[in-house]
Amino acid sequence: MIKHHTSLDLVRARSPERPVALVRPDAVTVAAQWFQANLKGDVFYAVKANPSPWVIETLWKAGVTSYDVASIPEIELVRAIAPEARLAFMHPVKSRVAISAAYFDHGVRTFALDTHEELEKILDATGGAKDLNLIVRMGVSAEGAAYSLSGKFGIPAEQAPALLRAARQATSALMGVSFHVGSQCMRPTAFQAAMAQCSRALVRAGVFADVVDVGGGFPSIYPGMHPADMSEYIDAIHRGFAEMMVHETTELWAEPGRALVAEASSVLCKVELRKGDALYLNEGSYGTLFDATHSKWPFPVKLVRDGEAAAELKPYRFYGPTCDSIDQMPGPFWLPADVREGDYIEIGMMGAYGVAMSTRFNGFGDTETVLVDDAPMASMFGLAPRAIPLPRIAEEEERKVVRFSRPKGNSGKRRRRR
Numbered sequence: 095m096i097k098h099h100t101s102l103d104l105v106r107a108r109s110p111e112r113p114v115a116l117v118r119p120d121a122v123t124v125a126a127q128w129f130q131a132n133l134k135g136d137v138f139y140a141v142k143a144n145p146s147p148w149v150i151e152t153l154w155k156a157g158v159t160s161y162d163v164a165s166i167p168e169i170e171l172v173r174a175i176a177p178e179a180r181l182a183f184m185h186p187v188k189s190r191v192a193i194s195a196a197y198f199d200h201g202v203r204t205f206a207l208d209t210h211e212e213l214e215k216i217l218d219a220t221g222g223a224k225d226l227n228l229i230v231r232m233g234v235s236a237e238g239a240a241y242s243l244s245g246k247f248g249i250p251a252e253q254a255p256a257l258l259r260a261a262r263q264a265t266s267a268l269m270g271v272s273f274h275v276g277s278q279c280m281r282p283t284a285f286q287a288a289m290a291q292c293s294r295a296l297v298r299a300g301v302f303a304d305v306v307d308v309g310g311g312f313p314s315i316y317p318g319m320h321p322a323d324m325s326e327y328i329d330a331i332h333r334g335f336a337e338m339m340v341h342e343t344t345e346l347w348a349e350p351g352r353a354l355v356a357e358a359s360s361v362l363c364k365v366e367l368r369k370g371d372a373l374y375l376n377e378g379s380y381g382t383l384f385d386a387t388h389s390k391w392p393f394p395v396k397l398v399r400d401g402e403a404a405a406e407l408k409p410y411r412f413y414g415p416t417c418d419s420i421d422q423m424p425g426p427f428w429l430p431a432d433v434r435e436g437d438y439i440e441i442g443m444m445g446a447y448g449v450a451m452s453t454r455f456n457g458f459g460d461t462e463t464v465l466v467d468d469a470p471m472a473s474m475f476g477l478a479p480r481a482i483p484l485p486r487i488a489e490e491e492e493r494k495v496v497r498f499s500r501p502k503g504n505s506g507k508r509r510r511r512r
């Protein structure tokens with residue numbers, strides 16, 4: 095892979111025509127080592143957050159040997175880079191062909207399920223295998239998460255005991271419970287609460303779990319979203335585990351996706367046109383900017399120009415390159431007042447669910463990968479500041495909005511009269 099120190103060095107060396115994923119493998123290493131040193135359990139990387147080969151290579155070298163996969167292509171991807179990896183097929187709904195291939199061709203032994211029907215499918219497609227690790231995905235409340243992952247999967251608490259008993263009887267290997275508190279979970283105690291729900295279901299079922307898998311949901315840093323320290327999440331999980339009815343050998347697993355990769359990549363894109371406060375970029379919602387569109391996340395941005403830029407910052411909107419009008423990102427993205435055609439913009443904190451979301455729509459979607467070794471824009475692991483401050487001017491705008499929208503009250507009146 096080509097290497098530059100920073101995005102500016104790359105722009106100075108040549109003007110990339112296509113969007114570029116700027117990647118920092120060291121940031122993945124630091125995050126992976128942090129989780130392995132602090133979690134008293136096994137770390138499974140959730141491959142969907144960023145399936146780039148450099149991520150898997152870096153994690154494997156950093157000692158992460160377990161991977162949470164959801165499809166045969168994800169299994170093949172990990173196997174090609176790390177043939178010895180332990181794979182857990184954690185999608186609760188799989189095709190019979192995929193289950194068979196995972197078991198017989200790829201040596202996968204761990205499967206998630208949230209229905210009796212899926213349990214039957216798994217047993218059937220593996221020829222009644224007795225060495226399956228069966229993980230029952232529990233439905234848990236997802237308060238405090240930016241993205242709920244509870245609407246689609248997870249067995250409701252009242253139906254869980256029967257399925258836990260059935261899974262227990264179906265295997266002589268491991269039976270476990272798992273859940274997902276929702277992605278970008280802002281409340282560490284959500285993990286503890288979910289573990290308490292699992293514990294109650296296990297008690298009602300009258301079975302012990304060999305595995306407690308707390309899933310993903312560990313947060314990263316985005317403008318306006320300042321999560322608690324990662325150690326608070328780990329502490330909540332350890333407290334939750336200590337409070338559960340489990341036996342001495344019960345294993346604790348976690349499946350971080352976002353937290354291992356978010357900081358480690360940014361995306362460099364080019365301004366093709368400026369119309370007032372709208373910047374038309376060569377990258378958009380059908381590329382890596384899915385969350386900037388559909389969740390309206392105002393990712394942190396930096397102008398990358400070889401030369402002076404205006405000191406004054408202005409809020410911009412972005413438009414992507416496709417012809418679909420949904421291809422827009424409201425931001426606001428704060429950049430110098432004189433942004434113009436031909437400028438480059440580095441969008442930070444894009445390592446999770448960035449490249450992973452890219453499509454080929456309208457002929458776009460080709461992304462180059464270039465190594466850089468500067469610091470991420472923010473870090474949960476000490477590589478950079480713990481927060482992305484809004485520009486002062488943005489804070490003033492925010493206060494103005496608050497002031498104007500304040501319902502008529504004494505304090506508001508007094509302020510206006512002054």
Ligand SMILES: *Cc1c(COP(=O)(O)O)cnc(C)c1O
Binds near residue numbers: 142162185278310350
């Ligand atoms: C998406 C997913 C993860 C990773 O979630 P993050 O919020 O990225 O940490 C982990 N486990 C399962 C089952 C998932 O679907």
